[in-house]
Amino acid sequence: MKTHNSSIEHLQAEFDARIAEDAKIEPKDWMPAAYRKTLIRQISQHAHSEVIGMQPEGNWITRAPSLRRKAVLMAKVQDEAGHGLYLYSAAETLGMSRDQMIADLQSGKAKYSSIFNYPTLSWADIGAIGWLVDGAAIMNQVMLCRCSYGPYSRGMVRICKEESFHQRQGFEIMLTLAQGSEEQKAMAQDALNRWWWPSLMMFGPPDSESANTEQSMAWRIKRQTNDELRQRFVDQTTPQADYLGLTIPDPDLKWDAEAGHYQFGEVDWDEFWQVVKGNGICNRDRIRQHVKAHEDGTWVREAAQAHAERKAAAAEAA
């Protein structure tokens, strides 16, 4: 008797065929354990980044320079919380529990984007984050809209749509400062100086050293390599900096007419790995704050539970 249809070889072949024809993989489909593991790692890391990313920006809500800026920043930080939720939900479709993901974040087992381990020292940093950090994130996320895993890809479509204002509000802040007083312009330049290189690091290590890229491309989780995305980001952002009248802090940055791309200098990968390993300026603060917020919220979760139980008991008695 043939147990053909359920054999691993058959399931693997079916999975491979789906990937090859650019079809989506859905939660109830069979998938290789390593594919599932890679997605859980990537999606939960992405979710953690949205959530931790609220901290550096939330830092400036009370000190936003006008009511308009304050309302916009609150709306943006609210979006990040929502995006974290979409992503946690997508990871949960793979069989990972929310509690486990939170525990892994807090223990340091799971990572989040290293960019959020840099401090927001001035209001201009809020502009630089929207313009550069969201700009880089959007570039990555536009690619992920075509990811092979259905729930992740659909979450990305929603997130990209909602995020369309994030980069613009950042650029608007930068433009206002760049056209302002000498002091304001200097603030904008200082923010660009500090956020430029960490933004380039957001795309991850160079292709030659990226352990996951090749497999992720084969599985069509990713569609472009780290270096390809980084190059595109530099190509798109450099003219924007020119328009602002600001200088990108890279003496090697120059237009290569023949290649049709900007050439740029070497990223300091030692710094990148230091921050990944937990030695960035704000790593400890970010996790401490997350743990505190989670613990401070315990009574809310308990109260909600108690309320639900009381309501259920009342309904039963009635």
Add this chain to the structure above:
Amino acid sequence: MSDHKLPLFEVFIRSRRGLDHKHVGSLHAQDHEAALGYARDVYTRRNEGVSIWVVKSEDIVASQEHEAESFYDPMDDKVYRHASFYEVPDEVKHM
């Protein structure tokens, strides 16, 4: 036996791999398994779907449209959640 004693199920169909399940209608059935079968017979006679969800109607909690005004009111005055709220100079591309 009256059909009305059978619980009502809401039916959601994924028309194509990669798309969301979409609500298409409802039907009565004795249990989930039967509901799936009936949904297949009723809603996918012309290959409308590749995947069906059935959910007991009583498990669905819905907001009320007549309360929509106050329910959605907080969102009405937040035009800055849209990209079109921000002016980007013509010279600036890719934003």
